[in-house]
Amino acid sequence: MKPGSIAFRLSLLLAAFSVFAAALASHYTFVTSRGLLRERAEHYLMTTTEVLGRHLQASLQSVSRDTVALAALAAAQGALEPGAAAAPARQALAQAFMAEMESHPDYLQIRLIGASAHGLERVRVQRQPTGLLRVADDDLQEKGHFPYVYEALPLPAGQVYMSELAASRDDALIGGSAMPSYTLSAPVVTAGGVQGVLVVQVAARAFLHGVSADLPDGFQLYMSNRWGDWLVHPDASQTFGFDRGQRVYIQDSFPDAARLLSGQAQQLVTSVRDGTGESVVAAFVRLPIGSEQEPRFWILGLAQPLSAIEGEASVLGRSIVQVLLLLCVAALVLAVLVSRVVTEPLKALAQATRVLGTGQRVQTLPTERTDEIGELARSFRLMEEQVWQQMTQLRTSHHAMDHLAHHDPLTGLPNRRMVEARLEQALHRTAQSQRPCAVLFVDLDHFKNINDGLGHDVGDAVLRGVAQRLGQTLRAGDTVGRLGGDEFVVVCQDLAGEDDATQLALKLKAQFEQPVLVEGMPVQVQASIGIAMAPRDGTEVRALLARADVGMYRAKQNGRNTYSFS
Incomplete structure (x- = not known):
């Protein structure tokens, strides 16, 4: 050529x-x-952030339920009644506070504050380096000028006020040094009206660690308050700057986050360069906190280097x-x-x-x-x-x-999100068929003793064994799920009435008569069961779960290892 x-x-x-x-x-x-x-990858990052946000809100809801339950207990025992006649009730309430704080190591203080006498504390139990302490009556203080008192007093029964996340400097607490904490309070309401508030102060360090503990490698966790101050940052020197007289804002590092602060967006994905010049992709969501009437929120975000994504x-x-x-x-x-x-x-x-x-x-x-x-x-x-x-x-x-977003990683059971979806379907079927459904709230008795005495590995094996037994008890079409910790929920539909729910509770109770074998070692486990019926106890998912929770607490008060209707 x-x-x-x-x-x-x-x-x-x-x-x-x-x-x-x-x-x-x-x-x-x-x-x-x-x-x-x-x-x-951006969709995966946003999905992970949303799942993380739901986990965070579920943790807050758990503390809120404890606060409301303790407020109801204080009202029922008459601990705010005037005079010395209330002393035995307050003593019993202090013991309940201590029991609650023993099962929740992140609880710093639980206080009962009266609505009168400028918000004088009636009972206060606090955590100290030497253990739990009930503060003497002569050392109780007036707290009426704090937001967690005057903001909670107007709330209806069952509602909770939540403070901002801040660095606590109460010298009476563990170490006497600054630690991030937040406070929840609920009104104590009786037939005579609002008598005071029940206040729970929680250490946030373990709470924040639990949010980020299961993150995959390479992810960076961020969180700010409604003003943009960093609450969680990979660089610890950036957090709680307002407590040191320095305002370090999220919008300084992620300018697009200003749209979340102003309410123009509820979530966003953005790309920026970090302090080393490397490009990162971040997903943020706006998480409301407190009551629906309060315009307060946190911003939660996850970031990942662009090089890892590409x-x-x-x-x-x-x-x-x-x-x-x-x-x-x-x-x-x-x-x-x-x-x-x-x-x-x-x-x-x-x-x-x-x-x-x-x-x-x-x-x-x-x-x-x-x-x-x-x-x-x-x-x-x-x-x-x-x-x-x-x-x-x-x-x-x-x-x-x-x-992972719909199942519990330990037991493989449906998690809270899927349980609520299944319960919503069951309620829809109940509305069509007029046949009631039941929600059984199963809480293991003294499970903390198993973890403390035998170790968390044995505790995890026990939880898996309990999950397997609960699943074997159910009928086709029923659902068993794990809400977290040692709490399980069973949803049963197409029941004939309350007797069917009772029979099911007895079957569940019978499953705990034989010990769970962990590597050949028998571990005896018992449970308290709370039962709520739809439509009798409500037709909303959260309402039924709350009623079943109340029934469970009643079963515990009746001596544990039994069941009780809400």
Whole structure:
């Protein structure tokens, strides 16, 4: 083939066109795939942040339930009645406070404050380095000027006021040094009206650690208050700056977060450069706290380096470059031959490149050929398999996160989110069939003794064994789930009446008569069961769970290892 000949020039033209087409298709494939990878990674980051936010809110709701329950106990015992006649009731209430704080090591103080006498404390139990202490009556103080008193007094029964997360400096508490904490308070209401408030102060360090404990490697956790002050930051020197006279704001590091602070957005995904110059992608959600009437919130976020998100794209890019080089070599050979037999497979490969760029599988390739076209086809098939393998891994990760969002990782049972969804379905069926459904709240008795005496590994094995036994007791269509800790919930539908619920409670109770075997060692476990019936006790998910919770506490008050209707 002579230079300047038509064949030579046509060969050069075909070679140039083929190389250009291959490069364009490869670039389009790479850009499209990288965009898909980043979009999926951002969706995964936002989903993880939302799941984390629900976990955080569930932790707050647990403390709120304890606060409301203690307020109801104070009202029932008449601990705020005037005169010395209330002394025995206050003594009993102080013992209840101590029992509650023993089961919750992060509770710093529990106080009963009267509405009269400028908010004088009536009972105060606080945690000290030497243990729990009930403060003497002569040392009780007036707290009426604190928000957790005057903000909680107007609330209706069952409502809770929550303070901002701040650094506590109460010298009477453990260590006497600054520690992050928050306070919840609920009104103590009797037939005579609001008599006072029940206040629980909680150390936030363990609470915040629990939120971030299960995060995958490479994730960074952030949280700020409604003014933008950092409450959680990978750099501890950035947190609680307002307590040291320095205001360090979230919008200084993530400017788009100002939209969350102003209420213009409830969630967002943004990209910035951190202090080292590395690009990071962050997802933030706005989490309301306190009562619905209060415009207070936290901002929770997760961040991940952009390099980690686009790591798979780099592998994909190298594969595409390798295939592109092969395409260039094949284009030169095909251009020299200039034959229909050669150009038709080339067209097929170009079409396959476009198909792969659109995210579809290539149906046929001439991989059986032994020439360069066959080698190119096999290389293309290898690249396609690598791309689909990476996409499959990404989908598998997404399914795993979706399962984590709906199931308890320890027992494999449905978690609170799925239990509430199943209960919502059961209530809908009850409304249609007029056949009641029951919610059974199962709480293990003295489970803390198992953890403390035998270790958390044995405690986890006991929880798994209990979950298995509860599942064996149920009928087809019923649901058993774990809310957290040693709390389980059973949802049963299409019951004939209260007797069916009683029989089911007796079956559940019978499951605890035999000890749970942990590596051959018998561990005796008992449970208190609270029962709520729909529609008798309510037709809302949270209302029924709350009623079942009340029944469980009543069962514990009746001596434990029994059941009680709400």
